[in-house]
Amino acid sequence: xxxxxxxxxxxxxxxxxxxxxxxxxxxxxxxxxxxxxxxxxxxxxxxxxxxxxxxxxxxxxxxxxxxxxxxxxxxxxxxxxxxxxxxxxxxxxxxxxxxxxxxxxxxxxxxxxxxxxxxxxxxxxxxxxxxxxxxxxxxxxxxxxxxxxxxxxxxxxxxxxxxxxxxxxxxxxxxxxxxxxxxxxxxxxxxxxxxxxxxxxxxxxxxxxxxxxxxxxxxxxxxxxxxxxxxxxxxxxxxxxxxxxxxxxxxxxxxxxxxxxxxxxxxxxxxxxxxxxxxxxxxxxxxxxxxxxxxxxxxxxxxxxxxxxxxxxxxxxxxxxxxxxxxxxxxxxxxxxxxxxxxxxxxxxxxxxxxxxxxxxxxxxxxxxxxxxxxxxxxxxxxxxxxxxxxxxxxxxxxxxxxxxxxxxxxxxxxxxxxxxxxxxxxxxxxxxxxxxxxxxxxxxxxxxxxxxxxxxxxxxxxxxxxxx
Amino acid sequence: xxxxxxxxxxxxxxxxxxxxxxxxxxxxxxxxxxxxxxxxxxxxxxxxxxxxxxxxxxxxxxxxxxxxxxxxxxxxxxxxxxxxxxxxxxxxxxxxxxxxxxxxxxxxxxxxxxxxxxxxxxxxxxxxxxxxxxxxxxxxxxxxxxxxxxxxxxxxxxxxxxxxxxxxxxxxxxxxxxxxxxxxxxxxxxxxxxxxxxxxxxxxxxxxxxxxxxxxxxxxxxxxxxxxxxxxxxxxxxxxxxxxxxxxxxxxxxxxxxxxxxxxxxxxxxxxxxxxxxxxxxxxxxxxxxxxxxxxxxxxxxxxxxxxxxxxxxxxxxxxxxxxxxxxxxxxxxxxxxxxxxxxxxxxxxxxxxxxxxxxxxxxxxxxxxxxxxxxxxxxxxxxxxxxxxxxxxxxxxxxxxxxxxxxxxxxxxxxxxxxxxxxxxxxxxxxxxxxxxxxxxxxxxxxxxxxxxxxxx
Numbered sequence: 001x002x003x004x005x006x007x008x009x010x011x012x013x014x015x016x017x018x019x020x021x022x023x024x025x026x027x028x029x030x031x032x033x034x035x036x037x038x039x040x041x042x043x044x045x046x047x048x049x050x051x052x053x054x055x056x057x058x059x060x061x062x063x064x065x066x067x068x069x070x071x072x073x074x075x076x077x078x079x080x081x082x083x084x085x086x087x088x089x090x091x092x093x094x095x096x097x098x099x100x101x102x103x104x105x106x107x108x109x110x111x112x113x114x115x116x117x118x119x120x121x122x123x124x125x126x127x128x129x130x131x132x133x134x135x136x137x138x139x140x141x142x143x144x145x146x147x148x149x150x151x152x153x154x155x156x157x158x159x160x161x162x163x164x165x166x167x168x169x170x171x172x173x174x175x176x177x178x179x180x181x182x183x184x185x186x187x188x189x190x191x192x193x194x195x196x197x198x199x200x201x202x203x204x205x206x207x208x209x210x211x212x213x214x215x216x217x218x219x220x221x222x223x224x225x226x227x228x229x230x231x232x233x234x235x236x237x238x239x240x241x242x243x244x245x246x247x248x249x250x251x252x253x254x255x256x257x258x259x260x261x262x263x264x265x266x267x268x269x270x271x272x273x274x275x276x277x278x279x280x281x282x283x284x285x286x287x288x289x290x291x292x293x294x295x296x297x298x299x300x301x302x303x304x305x306x307x308x309x310x311x312x313x314x315x316x317x318x319x320x321x322x323x324x325x326x327x328x329x330x331x332x333x334x335x336x337x338x339x340x341x342x343x344x345x346x347x348x349x350x351x352x353x354x355x356x357x358x359x360x361x362x363x364x365x366x367x368x369x370x371x372x373x374x375x376x377x378x379x380x381x382x383x384x385x386x387x388x389x390x391x392x393x394x395x396x397x398x399x400x401x402x403x404x405x406x407x408x409x410x411x412x413x414x415x416x417x418x419x420x421x422x423x424x425x426x427x428x429x430x431x432x433x434x435x436x437x438x439x440x441x442x443x444x445x446x447x448x449x450x451x452x453x454x455x456x457x458x459x460x461x462x463x464x465x466x467x468x469x
Numbered sequence: 470x471x472x473x474x475x476x477x478x479x480x481x482x483x484x485x486x487x488x489x490x491x492x493x494x495x496x497x498x499x500x501x502x503x504x505x506x507x508x509x510x511x512x513x514x515x516x517x518x519x520x521x522x523x524x525x526x527x528x529x530x531x532x533x534x535x536x537x538x539x540x541x542x543x544x545x546x547x548x549x550x551x552x553x554x555x556x557x558x559x560x561x562x563x564x565x566x567x568x569x570x571x572x573x574x575x576x577x578x579x580x581x582x583x584x585x586x587x588x589x590x591x592x593x594x595x596x597x598x599x600x601x602x603x604x605x606x607x608x609x610x611x612x613x614x615x616x617x618x619x620x621x622x623x624x625x626x627x628x629x630x631x632x633x634x635x636x637x638x639x640x641x642x643x644x645x646x647x648x649x650x651x652x653x654x655x656x657x658x659x660x661x662x663x664x665x666x667x668x669x670x671x672x673x674x675x676x677x678x679x680x681x682x683x684x685x686x687x688x689x690x691x692x693x694x695x696x697x698x699x700x701x702x703x704x705x706x707x708x709x710x711x712x713x714x715x716x717x718x719x720x721x722x723x724x725x726x727x728x729x730x731x732x733x734x735x736x737x738x739x740x741x742x743x744x745x746x747x748x749x750x751x752x753x754x755x756x757x758x759x760x761x762x763x764x765x766x767x768x769x770x771x772x773x774x775x776x777x778x779x780x781x782x783x784x785x786x787x788x789x790x791x792x793x794x795x796x797x798x799x800x801x802x803x804x805x806x807x808x809x810x811x812x813x814x815x816x817x818x819x820x821x822x823x824x825x826x827x828x829x830x831x832x833x834x835x836x837x838x839x840x841x842x843x844x845x846x847x848x849x850x851x852x853x854x855x856x857x858x859x860x861x862x863x864x865x866x867x868x869x870x871x872x873x874x875x876x877x878x879x880x881x882x883x884x885x886x887x888x889x890x891x892x893x894x895x896x897x898x899x900x901x902x903x904x905x906x907x908x909x910x911x912x913x914x915x916x917x918x919x920x921x922x923x924x925x926x927x
Binding site for chain 1: 473474476499501504505506507509510511512527539554559560561562564572575579583595598599626627630846854866868869872874
């Protein structure tokens with residue numbers, strides 16, 4: 001019996017326990033990943049407070065987000081004056097290098113022309129760059145806000161009329177647009193580039209800023225982040241790498257991505273890859289990196305790879321043909337699905353709250369043909385529908401493990417299915433930002449965690465509780 | 470810490486107790502760009518109504534507001550848990566252009582059919598106020614069709630502050646109570662517990678005390694709340710209001726409409742809990758049994774916890790605490806409770822305090838204490854460090870500020886899981902404070918290392 005018969009998912013008008021959040025959140029996260037940048041939301045006070053809370057609960061670090069603080073009068077007469085006042089106050093309180101301004105549903109609906117307001121200020125205040133991204137909360141999800149902000153920043157600091165003064169031939173610099181990854185992922189990627197002796201500009205990079213040390217003196221803006229001076233030089237890189245299989249398809253369909261802007265304006269080639277999770281995807285990433293940099297894959301990664309494959313072998317019978325429910329941001333789900341497939345786990349339900357039209361296609365490109373028949377792929381899905389779909393599957397087809405961010409916990413608890421926490425956000429555990437997903441090392445940690453979670457479950461269920469695997 | 474400067478426009482909202490005359494600006498809109506710790510009108514409504522466990526809470530707007538408030542409070546229920554779900558109309562671009570009324574109605578009918586709630590609250594978010602959906606009309610239609618109370622909560626985020634959200638929630642609650650058509654019969658020796666949200670099971674602790682005193686609890690608004698119970702609230706003889714900022718408006722409405730008087734109390738700390746219970750006992754002084762039982766209860770409870778508090782007090786004596794909370798009323802209780810533990814308050818602030826609140830705070834605090842209204846991360850960090858705090862009491866957004874500077878932290882907001890009210894709550898509070906303040910990790914953090922003159926501090 002194939003799963004095809006059970007592909008019916010319940011349909012409701014309301015969203016119940018959303019598997020996504022709103023667009024501006026992604027933009028504020030990007031702004032946190034730029035050195036000296038303070039995010040500012042053009043909207044109600046609540047938006048910035050809620051997003052701060054959401055991000056702080058994951059990162060366990062201060063996350064300051066300013067607000068232009070709409071009032072009833074602002075909503076009627078327009079938010080220009082409030083926005084200017086907010087910009088002035090952020091500038092004098094934080095002395096930032098950049099203020100990242102994201103809109104909200106409110107300012108977008110009343111039709112505030114933010115670019116016009118910023119133009120009237122020459123897009124700067126006391127030398128601080130003002131960068132705007134349009135993020136109406138009623139279109140897309142936090143991922144769209146994220147990619148939108150990355151593109152807006154690249155666009156701003158690499159304008160059309162910028163002249164390529166010098167493209168270094170020897171020190172081949174590469175741009176990396178990693179998408180929404182964990183701090184540990186970003187740190188690992190930096191290590192990889194360092195081991196390839198290849199300079200890289202990663203945008204955004206919140207890995208230091210949102211996971212730094214305790215302080216002697218309070219830092220208005222935490223240290224770390226991609227320096228603006230580096231972003232300004234992105235147009236002289238020899239190549240851009242953009243992670244995300246769904247993003248790649250979106251770019252094919254005309255979405256303006258950061259890599260795309262640099263390609264069209266300055267001819268910087270853009271290589272699009274899925275997020276490198278698992279052996280195959282990491283192979284691909286390292287091969288590309290080797291080609292672009294002209295350097296061989298360093299020995300330590302060969303070692304890591306074969307250690308990982310050996311671990312796959314040691315654990316193969318505990319995972320083979322196990323069924324998983326995975327969810328989260330579309331690109332993340334696609335890459336996790338690819339990883340699960342290569343160890344023999346069937347991702348029977350791949351869900352996302354995202355609404356891109358290419359999620360299914362990206363998964364079809366990633367998963368082997370023999371598997372795709374057994375997989376329910378559903379975007380624009382919330383946790384309630386996910387739970388009902390999983391519960392509605394016949395027992396021999398139902399998921400045996402749940403893999404995703406902490407928001408699936410209530411579902412996992414009710415379904416009594418063990419859960420492995422990955423991705424963003426992790427609100428109910430420490431160390432969420434330290435979860436490594438990418439590279440051989442990331443796959444190693446994910447694999448160990450998944451096998452051990454399955455072993456714990458069978459150990460707990462066992463009447464006797466055995467002492468050996 | 471001279472590096473942190475305070476915004477000129479904010480200076481009037483900061484007061485340091487000393488020689489200068491007392492003057493503080495408050496109850497104003499937050500300053501744009503100041504990074505206020507406040508939330509919005511919607512948040513105010515959402516937190517007050519949230520614990521009603523058998524009601525449907527549908528948030529009308531784009532997804533964010535529902536996502537950010539999903540399962541946000543530690544408000545427990547002894548039965549249904551519908552309140553822990555997050556429902557949103559998840560408005561998209563077409564809904565913004567053509568209006569969200571149809572979608573709202575369809576969503577409501579489906580959800581009511583699926584979950585059989587006892588009532589439905591529809592929260593209007595920012596955008597609803599702009600696109601002009603007639604939410605009241607939809608509510609009336611659905612109420613007629615489904616025969617359950619369907620109530621619009623006018624909580625558009627930009628239409629004021631969190632306090633206005635409390636008011637909108639009170640209006641919704643009063644409208645629910647008003648739907649009870651049965652004749653009002655005042656139950657003798659009975660109360661409503663108002664402004665108690667059953668965080669970590671606190672409502673149950675308080676109810677247990679009243680039970681022991683021989684006082685009947687008609688309804689709790691809204692801890693472990695049920696629609697039918699809330700609708701009985703008109704039959705109580707007295708409203709006992711905690712967290713006065715959020716529900717005093719409802720108490721006043723009920724006083725005006727039904728003649729039910731109200732008193733303000735707090736159940737936090739030995740002093741305030743005892744005082745609360747005595748106040749209620751004195752109100753029902755026609756029944757001498759109640760006073761007697763109350764005296765016995767308090768005596769027994771206090772005696773049981775004092776030795777445990779004394780042990781912890783030895784380690785806490787003279788330590789300094791900073792407090793930043795939503796409503797100033799909570800700060801009063803915290804100051805007293807910290808004094809019980811031998812601690813001194815060096816910073817006290819709130820998001821929504823009034824002039825009178827801050828006057829009371831000033832009187833309660835020692836010389837040099839900093840009093841802040843609607844503060845922000847930079848100010849809170851600046852003064853906590855300047856005053857060398859050992860402990861910070863606040864919510865999620867204040868926690869990293871404290872931790873970054875090597876200051877212990879106690880969560881006193883709605884996300885916590887541990888009950889802090891009543892006598893046993895005081896022991897929990899002391900354990901929380903004691904645990905964090907005496908943690909050995911502070912010896913390792915850079916600021917403390919530097920203060921100790923140790924090498925290698927970054």
